[in-house]
Amino acid sequence: MTRCAVFGTGSWGTAFSMVLADAGCRVTMWGRRAALVDTLNATRENPDYLPGVRLPDAVTATADAAEAARGAEFTVLAVPSQTLRGNLERWAPLLDPGTVLVSLMKGVELGTAKRMSEVIEEVVAKEGAGAGPAGGPDGVRGRVAVLTGPNLAREIAARQPAAAVVACADEEVARRLQTACHTPYFRPYTNTDVVGCELGGAVKNVIGLAVGIADGMGLGDNAKASLITRGLAETARLGSVLGADPRTFAGLAGMGDLVATCSSPLSRNHTFGTNLGRGMTLAETIAATKQTAEGVKSCESVLDLARRHAVDMPITETVVSIVHDGKPPLVALKELMSRSAKAEGH
Template sequence: MLVSLMKGVELGSAMRMSEVIEDVTEVGADRVAVVTGPNLAREIAARMPAAAVVACTDEAVARRLQAACHTPYFRPYTNTDVIGCELGGAVKNVIGLAVGIADGMGLGDNAKGSLITRGLAETTRLGVALGADPLTFSGLAGLGDLVATCSSPLSRNHTFGTNLGRGMTLEETIAATQQTAEGVKSCESVLDLARRHEVDMPITETVFEIVHEGKPPVVAVKELMSRSAKPERR
Protein backbone atom coordinates (compact mmCIF):
# COMPACT_ATOMS: atom_id res chain seq x y z
CA MET A 1 0.00 0.00 0.00
CA LEU A 2 1.28 3.47 -0.93
CA VAL A 3 -0.15 6.49 0.92
CA SER A 4 -0.28 10.01 -0.50
CA LEU A 5 -0.54 13.05 1.78
CA MET A 6 0.07 15.51 -1.08
CA LYS A 7 -2.54 18.06 -2.16
CA GLY A 8 -1.99 19.37 -5.65
CA VAL A 9 -1.98 18.86 -9.40
CA GLU A 10 1.29 18.34 -11.26
CA LEU A 11 2.46 21.18 -13.48
CA GLY A 12 2.64 20.19 -17.14
CA SER A 13 0.93 16.81 -16.93
CA ALA A 14 -2.09 18.06 -14.91
CA MET A 15 -2.07 14.71 -13.11
CA ARG A 16 -3.40 14.26 -9.60
CA MET A 17 -0.85 13.12 -7.01
CA SER A 18 -2.12 9.53 -6.88
CA GLU A 19 -1.78 9.39 -10.68
CA VAL A 20 1.83 10.60 -10.39
CA ILE A 21 2.54 7.85 -7.85
CA GLU A 22 0.95 5.23 -10.09
CA ASP A 23 2.95 6.48 -13.08
CA VAL A 24 6.31 6.53 -11.28
CA THR A 25 5.93 3.28 -9.32
CA GLU A 26 3.91 1.40 -11.97
CA VAL A 27 1.44 0.08 -9.39
CA GLY A 28 -2.31 -0.17 -9.77
CA ALA A 29 -4.75 2.42 -8.43
CA ASP A 30 -6.06 -0.16 -5.96
CA ARG A 31 -2.75 0.03 -4.06
CA VAL A 32 -2.58 3.83 -3.78
CA ALA A 33 -4.49 5.50 -0.94
CA VAL A 34 -4.97 9.20 -0.22
CA VAL A 35 -5.36 10.81 3.20
CA THR A 36 -6.93 14.27 3.04
CA GLY A 37 -9.31 16.62 4.83
CA PRO A 38 -9.21 19.55 7.27
CA ASN A 39 -5.84 18.55 8.71
CA LEU A 40 -3.80 21.60 9.72
CA ALA A 41 -0.51 20.01 10.72
CA ARG A 42 0.21 22.00 13.86
CA GLU A 43 -3.15 21.08 15.42
CA ILE A 44 -2.70 17.39 14.63
CA ALA A 45 0.82 17.48 16.08
CA ALA A 46 -0.73 18.94 19.24
CA ARG A 47 -3.22 16.03 19.21
CA MET A 48 -6.23 18.30 18.88
CA PRO A 49 -9.42 16.58 17.58
CA ALA A 50 -9.52 16.17 13.80
CA ALA A 51 -11.27 14.09 11.16
CA ALA A 52 -9.95 13.01 7.77
CA VAL A 53 -10.77 10.94 4.70
CA VAL A 54 -8.90 7.84 3.61
CA ALA A 55 -9.63 7.37 -0.08
CA CYS A 56 -8.82 4.38 -2.27
CA THR A 57 -10.55 2.72 -5.20
CA ASP A 58 -10.28 -0.52 -3.21
CA GLU A 59 -12.46 -0.05 -0.14
CA ALA A 60 -10.72 -2.89 1.72
CA VAL A 61 -7.40 -1.05 1.40
CA ALA A 62 -9.03 2.16 2.64
CA ARG A 63 -10.46 0.35 5.68
CA ARG A 64 -7.06 -1.19 6.45
CA LEU A 65 -5.40 2.24 6.47
CA GLN A 66 -8.32 3.69 8.42
CA ALA A 67 -7.72 1.16 11.19
CA ALA A 68 -3.98 1.87 11.19
CA CYS A 69 -4.28 5.63 11.73
CA HIS A 70 -7.42 5.85 13.89
CA THR A 71 -6.56 7.39 17.29
CA PRO A 72 -8.55 9.04 20.11
CA TYR A 73 -7.88 12.45 18.52
CA PHE A 74 -7.74 11.54 14.80
CA ARG A 75 -10.90 10.10 13.24
CA PRO A 76 -10.58 8.89 9.62
CA TYR A 77 -13.52 8.05 7.34
CA THR A 78 -13.26 5.98 4.14
CA ASN A 79 -14.22 6.94 0.59
CA THR A 80 -13.70 5.26 -2.78
CA ASP A 81 -13.92 8.55 -4.71
CA VAL A 82 -10.20 9.27 -5.03
CA ILE A 83 -10.73 11.82 -7.81
CA GLY A 84 -13.11 13.94 -5.73
CA CYS A 85 -11.03 13.72 -2.57
CA GLU A 86 -7.84 14.76 -4.34
CA LEU A 87 -9.44 17.61 -6.26
CA GLY A 88 -11.01 18.95 -3.07
CA GLY A 89 -7.58 19.05 -1.45
CA ALA A 90 -5.91 20.67 -4.45
CA VAL A 91 -8.42 23.38 -5.33
CA LYS A 92 -9.02 24.46 -1.73
CA ASN A 93 -5.46 25.82 -1.66
CA VAL A 94 -6.34 28.13 -4.55
CA ILE A 95 -9.58 29.26 -2.94
CA GLY A 96 -7.67 29.77 0.30
CA LEU A 97 -5.42 32.23 -1.55
CA ALA A 98 -8.50 34.04 -2.90
CA VAL A 99 -10.05 34.36 0.56
CA GLY A 100 -6.74 35.52 2.00
CA ILE A 101 -6.48 38.21 -0.69
CA ALA A 102 -10.02 39.37 0.14
CA ASP A 103 -9.19 39.48 3.85
CA GLY A 104 -6.01 41.41 3.17
CA MET A 105 -8.04 43.94 1.18
CA GLY A 106 -10.55 44.24 4.02
CA LEU A 107 -13.49 43.15 1.88
CA GLY A 108 -15.46 41.67 4.80
CA ASP A 109 -17.17 38.42 5.74
CA ASN A 110 -19.82 38.58 3.01
CA ALA A 111 -17.03 38.42 0.44
CA LYS A 112 -15.37 35.57 2.34
CA GLY A 113 -18.61 33.55 2.50
CA SER A 114 -19.25 34.17 -1.18
CA LEU A 115 -15.74 33.10 -2.22
CA ILE A 116 -15.89 29.92 -0.15
CA THR A 117 -19.30 28.97 -1.57
CA ARG A 118 -18.58 29.82 -5.19
CA GLY A 119 -15.13 28.28 -4.84
CA LEU A 120 -16.76 25.04 -3.75
CA ALA A 121 -19.11 25.29 -6.74
CA GLU A 122 -16.27 25.53 -9.25
CA THR A 123 -14.38 22.73 -7.50
CA THR A 124 -17.47 20.55 -7.84
CA ARG A 125 -17.86 21.43 -11.53
CA LEU A 126 -14.30 20.33 -12.20
CA GLY A 127 -14.73 17.17 -10.16
CA VAL A 128 -17.90 16.13 -11.97
CA ALA A 129 -16.19 16.72 -15.32
CA LEU A 130 -13.43 14.32 -14.23
CA GLY A 131 -15.85 11.67 -12.96
CA ALA A 132 -16.00 12.47 -9.24
CA ASP A 133 -19.07 12.05 -7.04
CA PRO A 134 -20.48 15.56 -6.39
CA LEU A 135 -21.42 14.53 -2.84
CA THR A 136 -17.72 14.18 -2.00
CA PHE A 137 -17.36 17.96 -2.11
CA SER A 138 -19.89 18.46 0.68
CA GLY A 139 -17.79 16.25 2.96
CA LEU A 140 -14.47 16.47 4.80
CA ALA A 141 -12.31 16.37 1.68
CA GLY A 142 -14.32 19.19 0.13
CA LEU A 143 -16.15 21.66 2.35
CA GLY A 144 -14.34 20.59 5.53
CA ASP A 145 -10.87 21.18 4.13
CA LEU A 146 -11.97 24.36 2.38
CA VAL A 147 -13.38 25.94 5.55
CA ALA A 148 -10.28 25.09 7.58
CA THR A 149 -7.96 26.54 4.95
CA CYS A 150 -10.00 29.71 4.42
CA SER A 151 -10.55 30.54 8.09
CA SER A 152 -7.43 29.54 10.01
CA PRO A 153 -4.35 31.73 10.67
CA LEU A 154 -2.41 28.44 10.52
CA SER A 155 -3.25 28.13 6.80
CA ARG A 156 -0.20 28.94 4.70
CA ASN A 157 -2.31 29.70 1.64
CA HIS A 158 -4.63 32.06 3.50
CA THR A 159 -1.67 33.89 5.04
CA PHE A 160 0.06 34.16 1.67
CA GLY A 161 -3.09 35.58 0.09
CA THR A 162 -3.57 38.06 2.94
CA ASN A 163 -0.11 39.50 2.31
CA LEU A 164 -0.88 39.85 -1.39
CA GLY A 165 -4.17 41.56 -0.58
CA ARG A 166 -2.36 44.04 1.67
CA GLY A 167 -0.28 45.18 -1.28
CA MET A 168 2.89 43.09 -1.02
CA THR A 169 4.42 41.90 -4.29
CA LEU A 170 4.73 38.20 -5.05
CA GLU A 171 8.47 38.34 -4.31
CA GLU A 172 7.90 40.13 -0.99
CA THR A 173 5.21 37.67 -0.02
CA ILE A 174 7.40 34.66 -0.84
CA ALA A 175 10.22 36.18 1.26
CA ALA A 176 7.86 36.80 4.18
CA THR A 177 6.34 33.31 4.03
CA GLN A 178 8.68 30.72 5.48
CA GLN A 179 6.54 27.74 4.44
CA THR A 180 5.28 26.61 1.04
CA ALA A 181 1.86 27.89 -0.05
CA GLU A 182 0.76 25.14 -2.42
CA GLY A 183 -1.90 27.28 -4.08
CA VAL A 184 0.75 29.50 -5.69
CA LYS A 185 1.67 26.74 -8.14
CA SER A 186 -1.60 24.81 -7.94
CA CYS A 187 -3.59 27.72 -9.37
CA GLU A 188 -1.64 27.28 -12.62
CA SER A 189 -2.01 23.50 -12.84
CA VAL A 190 -5.66 23.50 -11.69
CA LEU A 191 -6.51 26.14 -14.29
CA ASP A 192 -4.72 24.03 -16.92
CA LEU A 193 -6.77 20.99 -15.88
CA ALA A 194 -10.00 23.04 -16.02
CA ARG A 195 -9.24 24.34 -19.51
CA ARG A 196 -8.46 20.83 -20.77
CA HIS A 197 -11.95 19.78 -19.67
CA GLU A 198 -13.64 23.08 -20.66
CA VAL A 199 -14.71 23.87 -17.08
CA ASP A 200 -15.29 27.50 -16.09
CA MET A 201 -13.35 28.36 -12.90
CA PRO A 202 -13.39 32.17 -12.56
CA ILE A 203 -12.00 32.35 -9.02
CA THR A 204 -9.09 30.08 -9.90
CA GLU A 205 -8.44 32.14 -13.03
CA THR A 206 -8.51 35.36 -11.01
CA VAL A 207 -6.00 33.99 -8.49
CA PHE A 208 -3.74 32.91 -11.35
CA GLU A 209 -3.89 36.41 -12.87
CA ILE A 210 -3.01 38.04 -9.54
CA VAL A 211 -0.21 35.62 -8.63
CA HIS A 212 1.41 34.92 -11.99
CA GLU A 213 0.43 37.82 -14.23
CA GLY A 214 0.71 40.63 -11.72
CA LYS A 215 -2.86 41.85 -12.02
CA PRO A 216 -3.66 44.27 -9.15
CA PRO A 217 -6.12 42.64 -6.71
CA VAL A 218 -8.42 45.70 -6.87
CA VAL A 219 -8.74 45.32 -10.65
CA ALA A 220 -9.18 41.55 -10.42
CA VAL A 221 -11.99 41.84 -7.86
CA LYS A 222 -13.78 44.45 -9.95
CA GLU A 223 -13.63 42.19 -13.01
CA LEU A 224 -14.81 39.17 -11.02
CA MET A 225 -17.79 41.07 -9.61
CA SER A 226 -18.78 42.46 -13.02
CA ARG A 227 -19.10 39.08 -14.73
CA SER A 228 -22.47 38.48 -16.40
CA ALA A 229 -25.28 37.37 -14.07
CA LYS A 230 -26.42 33.74 -14.21
CA PRO A 231 -28.37 31.14 -12.19
CA GLU A 232 -26.60 29.94 -9.03
CA ARG A 233 -26.50 26.28 -10.08
CA ARG A 234 -24.10 26.88 -12.94
Protein backbone atom coordinates in the same frame (compact mmCIF):
# COMPACT_ATOMS: atom_id res chain seq x y z
CA MET B 1 3.52 -3.61 15.05
CA THR B 2 2.65 -2.05 11.67
CA ARG B 3 5.70 -0.59 9.96
CA CYS B 4 5.30 2.79 8.18
CA ALA B 5 7.64 5.00 6.18
CA VAL B 6 7.00 8.73 5.91
CA PHE B 7 8.93 10.52 3.18
CA GLY B 8 9.10 14.17 4.21
CA THR B 9 9.92 15.93 7.47
CA GLY B 10 7.80 19.05 7.02
CA SER B 11 5.01 20.02 9.38
CA TRP B 12 2.35 17.69 7.97
CA GLY B 13 4.69 14.73 7.47
CA THR B 14 5.88 15.13 11.06
CA ALA B 15 2.38 15.53 12.48
CA PHE B 16 1.06 12.51 10.60
CA SER B 17 4.04 10.46 11.78
CA MET B 18 2.88 11.27 15.30
CA VAL B 19 -0.66 10.13 14.45
CA LEU B 20 0.61 6.82 13.09
CA ALA B 21 2.78 6.27 16.17
CA ASP B 22 -0.09 7.13 18.51
CA ALA B 23 -2.19 4.56 16.64
CA GLY B 24 0.39 1.86 17.40
CA CYS B 25 2.60 1.94 14.31
CA ARG B 26 6.39 2.08 14.15
CA VAL B 27 7.39 4.98 11.90
CA THR B 28 10.60 5.84 10.07
CA MET B 29 10.69 9.33 8.60
CA TRP B 30 12.96 10.16 5.68
CA GLY B 31 14.46 13.65 5.46
CA ARG B 32 16.74 15.09 2.81
CA ARG B 33 18.75 17.15 5.33
CA ALA B 34 21.00 14.99 7.46
CA ALA B 35 21.39 17.74 10.06
CA LEU B 36 17.64 17.91 10.66
CA VAL B 37 17.41 14.12 10.80
CA ASP B 38 20.12 14.04 13.47
CA THR B 39 18.26 16.73 15.43
CA LEU B 40 14.98 14.81 15.24
CA ASN B 41 16.62 11.68 16.63
CA ALA B 42 18.69 13.45 19.29
CA THR B 43 16.13 15.92 20.64
CA ARG B 44 12.83 14.15 19.71
CA GLU B 45 11.66 17.44 18.21
CA ASN B 46 11.36 19.03 14.74
CA PRO B 47 12.55 22.59 15.47
CA ASP B 48 12.12 23.82 11.91
CA TYR B 49 8.42 22.98 11.58
CA LEU B 50 6.90 21.95 14.92
CA PRO B 51 9.06 23.46 17.66
CA GLY B 52 8.13 22.48 21.17
CA VAL B 53 6.32 19.29 20.12
CA ARG B 54 7.86 16.02 21.35
CA LEU B 55 7.88 13.10 18.93
CA PRO B 56 6.64 9.71 20.17
CA ASP B 57 9.32 7.12 20.87
CA ALA B 58 8.01 4.99 17.98
CA VAL B 59 9.13 7.66 15.47
CA THR B 60 12.70 7.68 14.19
CA ALA B 61 14.31 9.53 11.27
CA THR B 62 16.89 8.73 8.60
CA ALA B 63 18.46 10.37 5.55
CA ASP B 64 18.72 6.93 3.89
CA ALA B 65 15.67 6.37 1.66
CA ALA B 66 16.27 2.62 1.43
CA GLU B 67 16.34 2.33 5.22
CA ALA B 68 13.08 4.27 5.51
CA ALA B 69 11.31 2.17 2.86
CA ARG B 70 12.46 -1.25 4.08
CA GLY B 71 9.57 -3.42 5.25
CA ALA B 72 6.97 -0.63 5.22
CA GLU B 73 3.35 -1.74 4.97
CA PHE B 74 2.41 1.91 4.33
CA THR B 75 4.67 4.35 2.48
CA VAL B 76 3.48 7.90 3.12
CA LEU B 77 4.49 10.65 0.68
CA ALA B 78 4.57 14.10 2.26
CA VAL B 79 6.71 16.27 -0.02
CA PRO B 80 5.71 19.40 -1.99
CA SER B 81 3.48 18.27 -4.86
CA GLN B 82 5.67 19.71 -7.61
CA THR B 83 8.66 17.67 -6.37
CA LEU B 84 6.79 14.36 -6.15
CA ARG B 85 7.66 12.95 -9.57
CA GLY B 86 11.41 13.56 -9.32
CA ASN B 87 11.59 12.24 -5.77
CA LEU B 88 9.47 9.16 -6.42
CA GLU B 89 11.50 8.19 -9.48
CA ARG B 90 14.45 7.79 -7.11
CA TRP B 91 12.47 6.06 -4.35
CA ALA B 92 10.30 3.67 -6.37
CA PRO B 93 12.98 0.98 -6.87
CA LEU B 94 13.46 0.90 -3.09
CA LEU B 95 9.82 0.25 -2.18
CA ASP B 96 8.66 -3.11 -0.89
CA PRO B 97 6.30 -4.93 -3.27
CA GLY B 98 2.75 -4.54 -2.02
CA THR B 99 3.38 -1.45 0.09
CA VAL B 100 0.40 0.92 0.16
CA LEU B 101 1.39 4.35 -1.15
CA VAL B 102 -0.34 7.13 0.78
CA SER B 103 -0.45 10.67 -0.59
CA LEU B 104 -0.67 13.55 1.88
CA MET B 105 -0.15 16.06 -0.93
CA LYS B 106 -2.80 18.48 -2.14
CA GLY B 107 -1.87 19.69 -5.58
CA VAL B 108 -2.00 19.17 -9.34
CA GLU B 109 1.23 18.68 -11.28
CA LEU B 110 2.37 21.55 -13.48
CA GLY B 111 2.69 20.64 -17.15
CA THR B 112 0.74 17.37 -16.99
CA ALA B 113 -2.28 18.56 -14.96
CA LYS B 114 -2.21 15.16 -13.21
CA ARG B 115 -3.47 14.57 -9.69
CA MET B 116 -0.96 13.23 -7.19
CA SER B 117 -2.36 9.69 -7.25
CA GLU B 118 -2.01 9.67 -11.04
CA VAL B 119 1.63 10.71 -10.76
CA ILE B 120 2.26 7.98 -8.19
CA GLU B 121 0.60 5.31 -10.34
CA GLU B 122 2.52 6.38 -13.42
CA VAL B 123 5.94 6.52 -11.77
CA VAL B 124 5.62 3.33 -9.73
CA ALA B 125 4.34 1.34 -12.69
CA LYS B 126 7.15 2.68 -14.90
CA GLU B 127 9.82 1.84 -12.36
CA GLY B 128 8.36 -1.64 -11.87
CA ALA B 129 8.10 -1.25 -8.11
CA GLY B 130 5.42 -3.83 -7.30
CA ALA B 131 3.14 -2.84 -10.18
CA GLY B 132 1.13 -5.99 -9.58
CA PRO B 133 0.26 -8.88 -11.90
CA ALA B 134 -1.76 -6.62 -14.20
CA GLY B 135 1.25 -4.38 -14.84
CA GLY B 136 1.02 -0.67 -15.63
CA PRO B 137 -0.92 1.92 -13.65
CA ASP B 138 -4.00 -0.31 -13.25
CA GLY B 139 -1.87 -2.78 -11.32
CA VAL B 140 -0.91 -0.06 -8.86
CA ARG B 141 -4.19 1.84 -8.46
CA GLY B 142 -5.58 -0.37 -5.72
CA ARG B 143 -2.50 0.32 -3.60
CA VAL B 144 -2.57 4.12 -3.89
CA ALA B 145 -4.47 5.93 -1.16
CA VAL B 146 -5.11 9.58 -0.40
CA LEU B 147 -5.47 11.12 3.06
CA THR B 148 -7.18 14.51 3.11
CA GLY B 149 -9.57 16.74 5.03
CA PRO B 150 -9.40 19.67 7.47
CA ASN B 151 -6.01 18.71 8.89
CA LEU B 152 -3.98 21.71 10.05
CA ALA B 153 -0.68 20.20 11.16
CA ARG B 154 -0.10 22.35 14.23
CA GLU B 155 -3.50 21.42 15.73
CA ILE B 156 -3.00 17.71 15.05
CA ALA B 157 0.50 17.81 16.54
CA ALA B 158 -1.15 19.27 19.65
CA ARG B 159 -3.49 16.26 19.55
CA GLN B 160 -6.59 18.40 19.12
CA PRO B 161 -9.64 16.56 17.71
CA ALA B 162 -9.75 16.25 13.93
CA ALA B 163 -11.37 14.11 11.26
CA ALA B 164 -10.04 13.06 7.87
CA VAL B 165 -10.84 10.95 4.82
CA VAL B 166 -8.75 8.03 3.58
CA ALA B 167 -9.65 7.34 -0.04
CA CYS B 168 -8.63 4.37 -2.17
CA ALA B 169 -10.14 2.53 -5.13
CA ASP B 170 -9.78 -0.64 -3.04
CA GLU B 171 -12.11 -0.28 -0.06
CA GLU B 172 -10.26 -2.94 1.95
CA VAL B 173 -7.00 -1.00 1.59
CA ALA B 174 -8.79 2.16 2.74
CA ARG B 175 -10.03 0.31 5.83
CA ARG B 176 -6.50 -0.93 6.60
CA LEU B 177 -5.16 2.61 6.43
CA GLN B 178 -8.09 3.83 8.53
CA THR B 179 -7.11 1.38 11.28
CA ALA B 180 -3.43 2.36 11.03
CA CYS B 181 -4.11 6.05 11.74
CA HIS B 182 -7.16 5.98 14.03
CA THR B 183 -6.44 7.54 17.42
CA PRO B 184 -8.57 9.07 20.19
CA TYR B 185 -8.06 12.51 18.62
CA PHE B 186 -7.79 11.63 14.90
CA ARG B 187 -10.90 10.08 13.32
CA PRO B 188 -10.50 8.90 9.70
CA TYR B 189 -13.43 7.98 7.46
CA THR B 190 -13.12 5.84 4.31
CA ASN B 191 -14.09 6.74 0.76
CA THR B 192 -13.53 5.20 -2.67
CA ASP B 193 -13.81 8.52 -4.54
CA VAL B 194 -10.11 9.28 -5.00
CA VAL B 195 -10.80 11.83 -7.76
CA GLY B 196 -13.19 13.91 -5.67
CA CYS B 197 -11.04 13.77 -2.54
CA GLU B 198 -7.94 14.91 -4.43
CA LEU B 199 -9.71 17.70 -6.28
CA GLY B 200 -11.21 19.00 -3.05
CA GLY B 201 -7.77 19.17 -1.48
CA ALA B 202 -6.07 20.80 -4.47
CA VAL B 203 -8.68 23.43 -5.34
CA LYS B 204 -9.28 24.48 -1.73
CA ASN B 205 -5.72 25.81 -1.66
CA VAL B 206 -6.56 28.10 -4.57
CA ILE B 207 -9.74 29.31 -2.91
CA GLY B 208 -7.78 29.76 0.32
CA LEU B 209 -5.51 32.17 -1.55
CA ALA B 210 -8.56 34.05 -2.84
CA VAL B 211 -10.10 34.40 0.62
CA GLY B 212 -6.74 35.43 2.05
CA ILE B 213 -6.44 38.14 -0.62
CA ALA B 214 -9.94 39.34 0.31
CA ASP B 215 -8.90 39.45 3.98
CA GLY B 216 -5.79 41.41 3.12
CA MET B 217 -7.88 43.90 1.13
CA GLY B 218 -10.13 44.42 4.15
CA LEU B 219 -13.22 42.91 2.53
CA GLY B 220 -16.04 41.71 4.78
CA ASP B 221 -17.52 38.36 5.70
CA ASN B 222 -20.12 38.54 2.90
CA ALA B 223 -17.36 38.65 0.30
CA LYS B 224 -15.42 35.82 1.92
CA ALA B 225 -18.49 33.62 2.31
CA SER B 226 -19.30 34.22 -1.34
CA LEU B 227 -15.79 33.20 -2.40
CA ILE B 228 -15.94 30.03 -0.31
CA THR B 229 -19.35 29.04 -1.65
CA ARG B 230 -18.65 29.83 -5.29
CA GLY B 231 -15.21 28.25 -4.92
CA LEU B 232 -16.86 25.02 -3.85
CA ALA B 233 -19.15 25.29 -6.88
CA GLU B 234 -16.07 25.56 -9.14
CA THR B 235 -14.58 22.49 -7.51
CA ALA B 236 -17.79 20.50 -7.95
CA ARG B 237 -18.07 21.51 -11.63
CA LEU B 238 -14.59 20.24 -12.35
CA GLY B 239 -15.21 17.13 -10.29
CA SER B 240 -18.38 16.33 -12.18
CA VAL B 241 -16.57 16.36 -15.51
CA LEU B 242 -13.78 14.15 -14.13
CA GLY B 243 -16.18 11.58 -12.68
CA ALA B 244 -16.08 12.47 -8.98
CA ASP B 245 -18.99 11.70 -6.66
CA PRO B 246 -20.76 15.05 -6.00
CA ARG B 247 -21.39 14.00 -2.38
CA THR B 248 -17.66 14.12 -1.72
CA PHE B 249 -17.62 17.92 -1.99
CA ALA B 250 -20.16 18.24 0.84
CA GLY B 251 -17.93 16.20 3.14
CA LEU B 252 -14.58 16.48 4.91
CA ALA B 253 -12.52 16.41 1.70
CA GLY B 254 -14.61 19.20 0.20
CA MET B 255 -16.41 21.66 2.45
CA GLY B 256 -14.52 20.58 5.58
CA ASP B 257 -11.06 21.20 4.17
CA LEU B 258 -12.19 24.36 2.39
CA VAL B 259 -13.57 25.94 5.59
CA ALA B 260 -10.41 25.15 7.57
CA THR B 261 -8.12 26.56 4.90
CA CYS B 262 -10.16 29.71 4.32
CA SER B 263 -10.73 30.56 7.97
CA SER B 264 -7.59 29.65 9.89
CA PRO B 265 -4.47 31.78 10.43
CA LEU B 266 -2.59 28.45 10.49
CA SER B 267 -3.35 27.98 6.78
CA ARG B 268 -0.30 28.74 4.65
CA ASN B 269 -2.40 29.54 1.58
CA HIS B 270 -4.69 31.90 3.46
CA THR B 271 -1.70 33.69 5.00
CA PHE B 272 0.04 33.92 1.62
CA GLY B 273 -3.08 35.44 0.07
CA THR B 274 -3.48 37.90 2.94
CA ASN B 275 0.01 39.26 2.32
CA LEU B 276 -0.75 39.68 -1.38
CA GLY B 277 -4.01 41.44 -0.56
CA ARG B 278 -2.14 43.86 1.70
CA GLY B 279 0.02 44.94 -1.22
CA MET B 280 3.11 42.76 -0.91
CA THR B 281 4.63 41.59 -4.18
CA LEU B 282 4.86 37.90 -5.05
CA ALA B 283 8.61 37.92 -4.37
CA GLU B 284 8.12 39.63 -1.01
CA THR B 285 5.40 37.19 -0.01
CA ILE B 286 7.50 34.16 -1.00
CA ALA B 287 10.41 35.53 1.02
CA ALA B 288 8.17 35.94 4.07
CA THR B 289 6.77 32.39 3.75
CA LYS B 290 8.85 29.65 5.38
CA GLN B 291 6.77 26.72 4.15
CA THR B 292 5.22 25.70 0.83
CA ALA B 293 1.85 27.24 0.00
CA GLU B 294 0.70 24.63 -2.52
CA GLY B 295 -1.93 26.87 -4.11
CA VAL B 296 0.69 29.29 -5.45
CA LYS B 297 1.83 26.82 -8.10
CA SER B 298 -1.23 24.60 -8.21
CA CYS B 299 -3.53 27.47 -9.19
CA GLU B 300 -1.90 27.36 -12.63
CA SER B 301 -2.17 23.59 -12.98
CA VAL B 302 -5.76 23.56 -11.68
CA LEU B 303 -6.67 26.18 -14.28
CA ASP B 304 -4.86 24.13 -16.92
CA LEU B 305 -6.85 21.04 -15.92
CA ALA B 306 -10.11 23.02 -16.06
CA ARG B 307 -9.36 24.42 -19.51
CA ARG B 308 -8.49 20.97 -20.85
CA HIS B 309 -12.02 19.92 -19.90
CA ALA B 310 -13.75 23.21 -20.83
CA VAL B 311 -14.79 23.93 -17.24
CA ASP B 312 -15.31 27.57 -16.22
CA MET B 313 -13.44 28.44 -12.99
CA PRO B 314 -13.47 32.25 -12.66
CA ILE B 315 -12.14 32.45 -9.09
CA THR B 316 -9.21 30.20 -9.97
CA GLU B 317 -8.58 32.31 -13.07
CA THR B 318 -8.63 35.47 -10.94
CA VAL B 319 -6.12 34.01 -8.47
CA VAL B 320 -3.76 33.11 -11.33
CA SER B 321 -4.04 36.64 -12.72
CA ILE B 322 -3.08 38.14 -9.34
CA VAL B 323 -0.39 35.67 -8.30
CA HIS B 324 1.34 35.05 -11.63
CA ASP B 325 0.29 37.85 -13.97
CA GLY B 326 0.74 40.67 -11.49
CA LYS B 327 -2.80 42.01 -11.80
CA PRO B 328 -3.65 44.35 -8.88
CA PRO B 329 -6.17 42.66 -6.55
CA LEU B 330 -8.60 45.58 -6.78
CA VAL B 331 -8.65 45.41 -10.57
CA ALA B 332 -9.11 41.64 -10.48
CA LEU B 333 -11.96 42.00 -8.00
CA LYS B 334 -13.80 44.50 -10.21
CA GLU B 335 -13.45 42.18 -13.21
CA LEU B 336 -14.74 39.22 -11.21
CA MET B 337 -17.74 41.16 -9.91
CA SER B 338 -18.60 42.49 -13.38
CA ARG B 339 -19.08 39.04 -14.91
CA SER B 340 -22.47 38.50 -16.50
CA ALA B 341 -25.29 37.43 -14.15
CA LYS B 342 -26.45 33.82 -14.30
CA ALA B 343 -28.44 31.20 -12.41
CA GLU B 344 -26.72 29.93 -9.24
CA GLY B 345 -26.53 26.36 -10.49
CA HIS B 346 -24.19 27.37 -13.31
